[in-house]
Amino acid sequence: MLDIKFIRENQDKVQKGTDAKNFHISIAELLGLDERVKQTQSSWESLQAKRNQLSKMIGKEKNTEARDALRSQVLNMKAELEQLQHELREGKAELKQMMLRVAQPAAEDVPLGKDDSFNQELRKVGIPRVFDFKPRDHVELGQQLGILDIERGVKLSGSRSYVLKGQGALLEMALLRYGMQTLVEKGFVPLSVPTLVNEQVMEGTGYFPLGADQAYQVEKDGMALVGTAEVSLCGLHMEETLNAEELPKRYMAQSSCYRREAGTYGRDTHGLYRVHQFQKLEMVVIAENDAEGDRLLHAELLDLAETLLQDLGLPYRVVYVCTGDLGLGQFRKHDIETWMPSRQGYGETHSCSSFLDFQSRRLGIRYKDKSGKRHYAYTLNNTYMAIPRLLLAILENFQTADGRVEIPQILRPYMMGAAYIGE
């Protein structure tokens, strides 16, 4: 959520910023409502002030007649007071609903564009492998190796479901174990967090109300399953005031992630690329309100993900995501796309985003600086490992002519020392 004062002072900028992200809302309309709410509030407050004053006098007045006179004065105000209060409530609620739909304008240098085709490629790292045999895709490999069972996954949970077994299940664990270890060494605090959270957290992180279609909701309990541990990690300090000295907080969590993938029927239906439930290792940083610090942290997070891919030996490219492909609250975002032979192209595996104070305004995450002044914190998040897409890339990139898969060196200690899947 943006600061209403910022919207008042930067109407054009906010309107353009929202438009560029393909979120449609009239800022002029919002500000009109804001003005009306402010006026209502001020009338209500002055009437309240008058009432409070009279009430105090009633308390002090000993004379019964004088008391009754005052009392009737207050009673005469009552209808107007209630009317104003009603208007104020409605107005505020409506304003909030509008505020929740205003996008945060992207950083100045974010490329303008309506969809991901306008994303800007920053660099390519690693050279896609040229096969001297006909490569198999991950589904074929996985099934032949007996580590991936899509049919039974579908039997259990419908389309976009899968079962990992044997070395497949081990490989998932190996990645997670490696990731945990690496990030703990880098100073990230590992957390095990709820993946079933209340709606307030979903709204606070920016996934509700827009985007509610993408979440599995447990309506009976007013809860939703998170699509990423970012939600839980950001929500952790909801409605708290932290101290500047404890920032930045570097958190990470492994979690199951749940996505309905509504509106993607027929897209990426094959294999592990787009699934409803998966394991992910996610990082969240809560930092001070400082543009330069934010830039550095963003670079640090992105670098960790890139280093992972380099250490795994996977070719990838980094793209700077354009306005139209940014989420409601994202200020800037870099995606990392990893080479996927079966797609004959790069597929998104990582996403690193800065939100400035967009999330913390919704969540109420503040901190006190040295002088005791309060600010909303900045939040950032980054994918460290989205398991199915990494598995896909590993299987396809490291397959051998005879249908085995070479396990990256760094994972072998977590794979009972095996060098290949399929032996």
Added chain:
RNA sequence: GGAGAGAUGGCUGAGUGGUCGAAAGCGCCGCACUGCUAAUGCGGUAUACCGCUAAUGUGGUAUCGCGGGUUCGAAUCCCGCUCUCUCCGCCA
């Protein structure tokens, strides 16, 4: 799922209809005093929004878990909800 107890400021905790945004203590900040430290004394110390002010400030409104109600007036009375604790039941 059933029964009971509770939720007050950074913390402990008082407060059952007005003088309460809230006693007291602790903590924290400032000043004073004292070789240093410690102790002591004095003063200050919630948040959000709206207005005024060049600014330190200052006026108003709201907030005692959340939402509603009664009342001229609610931390205090009534109703609903959430959460915490204890006991019972059930259960991975």
